[in-house]
Amino acid sequence: MHTKEMLEICFKQNLNGAQIDKCITSIAGNSLSIEIPLVPIQINNPQELLIMMKNADQIHILVDGGVFHFNAIYNFNSKFPASRVYYAKAKELTTVARLQAYLQKNEINLLPITDKLFGESIEAQNYSMRFNEWEIDRKNKNLIFTQLLDGRLKNTAVEKGIWLSTNNHCLICNTETNTISTTTIVSKSGLIIGMQLCNRHALxxxxxxxxxxxxxxxxGIPPIFVADAEITNHNRAALVMTANMLKEELNCKLEKICTEEYTITAKRESGCTIILRQTALNNYAYIIKDPSGKDIARIDSANDHEVAYGPDHLHINLSKSKSIKKNKMSVESSFTYGYAPLDINIIKEMVIYAEQNYTT
Known part of the structure; x- marks a missing residue:
């Protein structure tokens, strides 16, 4: 999601300038760079500009190249190194006059500012130092979500992630916390959104x-994306989607479907068998068997191994063959959801591994 899209949603939700700026800073860090010492956000109409100016730290008019910029500045702070500049621009003097008259009517009086004073007002000369300190701190604090996102990008249909950064504080009450909460929105692909909530608000x-x-x-954050979306539960519809995935994505022949435990058994042309059991989101297993019926690889949700992102974990090699490297015997986080159509990438990887090593 871009800042422009977030801005449009915030205005539709009738948020004030301070609330809108908080929403913007929660996502703007994902695109912040050391080369640009501010976050410029263009405003589309006078009414929206007035909303941003009412809560701004600084307001002024900057003339640049014959274009008048009406700026509402929200200053940088210890949590975010760049000032946010919400601006409307006008070139025609009649447009400038109308906009200035509208703002004055609403008790907003603007003074002109030079380029030099503008740079000083956002402390541009010290920005690179602030950015470097912020980036190091952000990477350390956001490491848990970053590693989770990397795993999901590799093993599932998730293609993007958004981190609502609050610097180890609860997004709701600002209480210090080290826990994260996530939600994933799925259509053709997945988008994972991460945030930090204290224990009370997480519950x-x-x-x-x-x-x-x-x-x-x-x-006060607007209901981004699909606010009425429900949590995916395993049911007959999910079973049908899984069956279609096995046929279309993995070229399998379906052998058995158990509707009580939502389990599907399918066969590959290689002779390998795929068993996908999806009893519940926290009670599932994906099993790959070789042509002789021996288990080769498995993902399951049992809490019987210590892994960094558990309890869901992957056994990429269940064989006791001495010819397989020892590190392949290890158990690792699977980063899976327990919903097979979303976990398609890692299921494919297990099938490829089985067929390369255990079929002739």
């Missing part, structure tokens, strides 16, 4: 139908 969020609605209710 409260589980009582809502999805995490996005919880934020909309408690924080």
């Amino acid at each position: 409260e969020s589980q009582e809502r139908k999805n995490l996005i609605n919880f934020l909309a209710e408690n924080y």
